[in-house]
Amino acid sequence: MAETEAEIKARKERERDELYALDISGVEWHCAPGTEEHEERVEIAYLPGGAVAMRSSLDPDTVLRYTEAEWRAFVLGARDGEFDLEPAPRDGGSAEKDAKKE
Template structure:
């Protein structure tokens, strides 16, 4: 999938030199990258992204 024209979004606050960025792709897919290394991109299906977001909201990734 060509993502060269993707619109990358990030939180407005935080360090300007390194942010997590996401782009919404066709079919509900989502791409994620680190702004300090934009050549490395993780791609998620709509179902994978939904599972990730729900897990984050549920505290699944919290460090105890």
């Protein structure tokens, strides 16, 4: 039997509440290879059940947490280019116009 929209919402809220209730004080934080301790970087920690925590090295007290499904969707989207940055506009023009000039 398929879940109703209300059941899905309730399940996701429960998962989020459980994820944020986890004590992550002892987790090991990882960052991209080649980054230095003093550099600004994104750090992740692997949590139980395939979940992931993410923070900025500049604000280590603010931690976002993602379920395994959320993290998988993010990683696959990033690999697919969904989060690629648009070229920055130059001289007040649009990024699209600048891209066509090149």
